Amino acid sequence: MIIHHPLLGPRDASEFVYLGAATLLDRPDPQTATPDDWHAYAYLRDNPAGPHRELWFHEGGDRSWLVVTRDTTTHEITDVALARDVALERRK
Amino acid sequence: MRYSGFRIIKEALTGHRGWGPAWREPEPKAHYDIIVIGGGGHGLATAHYLASVYQQKSVAVLEKGWIGGGNVGRNTTIIRSNYLLDGNEPFYEFSLKLWEGLEQDLNYNAMVSQRGIINLIHSDAQRDAFTRRGNAMILNGADAELLDEAAVRREYPYLNFRDARFPIKGGLAQRRGGTVRHDAVAWGFARAADSRGVDIIQNCEVTGFRIQDGTCTGVETSRGFIGATKVGCAVAGSSGRLMAHADMRLPIESHVLQAFVSEGLKPILPGVITFGAGHFYVSQSDKGGLVFGGDIDGYNSYAQRGNLPVVEDVCEGGMAIMPMIGRARLLRMWGGIMDMSMDGSPIIDRTHIDGLYFNGGWCYGGFKATPASGYTFAHLLATDTPHHVATAYRFDRFRTGHMIDEKGVGNQPNLH
Numbered sequence: 190m191i192i193h194h195p196l197l198g199p200r201d202a203s204e205f206v207y208l209g210a211a212t213l214l215d216r217p218d219p220q221t222a223t224p225d226d227w228h229a230y231a232y233l234r235d236n237p238a239g240p241h242r243e244l245w246f247h248e249g250g251d252r253s254w255l256v257v258t259r260d261t262t263t264h265e266i267t268d269v270a271l272a273r274d275v276a277l278e279r280r281k
Numbered sequence: 282m283r284y285s286g287f288r289i290i291k292e293a294l295t296g297h298r299g300w301g302p303a304w305r306e307p308e309p310k311a312h313y314d315i316i317v318i319g320g321g322g323h324g325l326a327t328a329h330y331l332a333s334v335y336q337q338k339s340v341a342v343l344e345k346g347w348i349g350g351g352n353v354g355r356n357t358t359i360i361r362s363n364y365l366l367d368g369n370e371p372f373y374e375f376s377l378k379l380w381e382g383l384e385q386d387l388n389y390n391a392m393v394s395q396r397g398i399i400n401l402i403h404s405d406a407q408r409d410a411f412t413r414r415g416n417a418m419i420l421n422g423a424d425a426e427l428l429d430e431a432a433v434r435r436e437y438p439y440l441n442f443r444d445a446r447f448p449i450k451g452g453l454a455q456r457r458g459g460t461v462r463h464d465a466v467a468w469g470f471a472r473a474a475d476s477r478g479v480d481i482i483q484n485c486e487v488t489g490f491r492i493q494d495g496t497c498t499g500v501e502t503s504r505g506f507i508g509a510t511k512v513g514c515a516v517a518g519s520s521g522r523l524m525a526h527a528d529m530r531l532p533i534e535s536h537v538l539q540a541f542v543s544e545g546l547k548p549i550l551p552g553v554i555t556f557g558a559g560h561f562y563v564s565q566s567d568k569g570g571l572v573f574g575g576d577i578d579g580y581n582s583y584a585q586r587g588n589l590p591v592v593e594d595v596c597e598g599g600m601a602i603m604p605m606i607g608r609a610r611l612l613r614m615w616g617g618i619m620d621m622s623m624d625g626s627p628i629i630d631r632t633h634i635d636g637l638y639f640n641g642g643w644c645y646g647g648f649k650a651t652p653a654s655g656y657t658f659a660h661l662l663a664t665d666t667p668h669h670v671a672t673a674y675r676f677d678r679f680r681t682g683h684m685i686d687e688k689g690v691g692n693q694p695n696l697h
Contacts, residue, residue: 190588201590202580202588202590203590207579207580207695208693209534209581209693209694209695210534210581224680228679228680229530231623231679231692232532232623232679232680232692233530233531233532234521234530234531234532234533234534235521235525235530236520236521236522236530236531236533236534236535236581237521237522237525238519238521238522238535238583241581243580243581259580261535261581261582261583261584262583262584263584264582264584264588
């Protein structure tokens with residue numbers, strides 16, 4: 190797999206470490222979250238067959254976190270964004 | 282028809298015209314007491330034990346493709362019960378005992394071969410960990426034997442004992458471990474279940490559950506609606522896809538694991554060798570091919586094929602431990618889809634929907650568990666109580682903190 194890094198261009202996936210679904214960006218608010226919220230956040234996954242938004246860490250490169258949209262049935266990557274940009278966009 | 286040596290002689294003398302199909306191809310009925318979704322090893326084993334041990338008369342197995350076409354035919358065929366934790370070891374030892382009597386139970390030659398498995402030791406810390414694991418195995422009624430370097434050398438003189446990074450210092454052996462002909466496991470369970478009246482319905486994909494007032498009353502399939510009092514799901518690898526039809530999110534990610542077979546070689550490997558430090562495990566099939574595998578690719582996938590970096594990594598692991606295989610050529614490689622759970626251990630439990638039961642999350646240890654998984658899931662389906670060796674495999678263990686995490690790596694499925 191080749192991941193098209195927004196800053197560095199096409200990079201081999203073996204330079205990256207995979208964390209999991211991009212829902213991990215949506216951490217519950219510690220002030221209001223219930224144990225159920227934490228259980229769902231930490232342990233439950235959608236695990237779709239098809240497009241999947243997920244977090245990859247460029248460990249062998251610039252150490253940036255990326256949100257990669259990848260089809261889990263074909264491994265085709267359709268979108269790559271810096272996780273930082275995704276998080277900032279959401280805060281607006 | 283009962284298979285026997287006498288039967289073979291009789292058929293040989295009569296031109297082999299008496300062998301019939303090993304199971305029927307029935308049309309689905311309108312309603313069953315119990316429907317098992319998934320005609321792989323675990324689903325067929327569940328059906329077999331439902332019919333034989335729990336005396337269920339109205340059971341169907343629904344399979345979207347053909348039976349044995351999924352993970353039961355895509356693994357590295359190893360059986361063992363060398364686990365550490367109390368939630369796991371009694372279950373896997375129960376499974377190994379079922380393997381030992383399986384062929385007589387099924388009247389089918391599954392080529393169960395207890396050729397022994399050795400986990401290699403490379404350091405003092407690993408020896409301590411394996412000693413503890415061996416003791417846990419013995420306490421749970423399994424067999425374990427700690428080998429020093431000379432003992433491993435006697436059995437496998439060609440391993441790379443003097444490697445600079447991972448010198449071999451010994452091994453933890455389980456003599457009762459070994460390999461099984463994996464396709465024959467699916468066929469044997471299917472034939473035995475069918476002979477007791479279980480309907481095995483192939484090319485019948487479940488497309489939804491009919492759930493009314495919190496109770497599952499049947500399944501929508503590509504061959505129409507089929508009613509059921511109880512529905513058991515045993516589709517590890519595709520659990521996320523199937524349970525999404527019931528609006529369930531699972532503590533599971535689907536990952537791809539690759540496996541490999543070399544060209545046929547003369548007999549060289551008498552048992553199973555695992556090289557945990559580099560994550561490489563290998564045995565030799567009766568046809569002579571080296572059957573081996575390594576780590577999962579590490580990202581969510583339903584593709585049944587992996588990528589080249591892991592191929593390189595696995596082959597490097599093989600070369601590190603057995604440099605003599607460098608000239609052997611790969612014959613085949615393939616990928617299978619694993620339910621990687623959040624603690625590396627499986628789930629056999631009721632769901633929050635009445636009449637809907639779940640069996641999955643087998644990570645890459647599903648094959649060895651096949652008979653016990655079927656037995657304990659049948660117990661749960663028939664009696665509504667967990668079998669005593671499977672009480673820890675609950676859905677709510679993640680909520681209550683009772684994880685069964687052999688490696689202690691936490692909720693990171695690609696590290697289990």
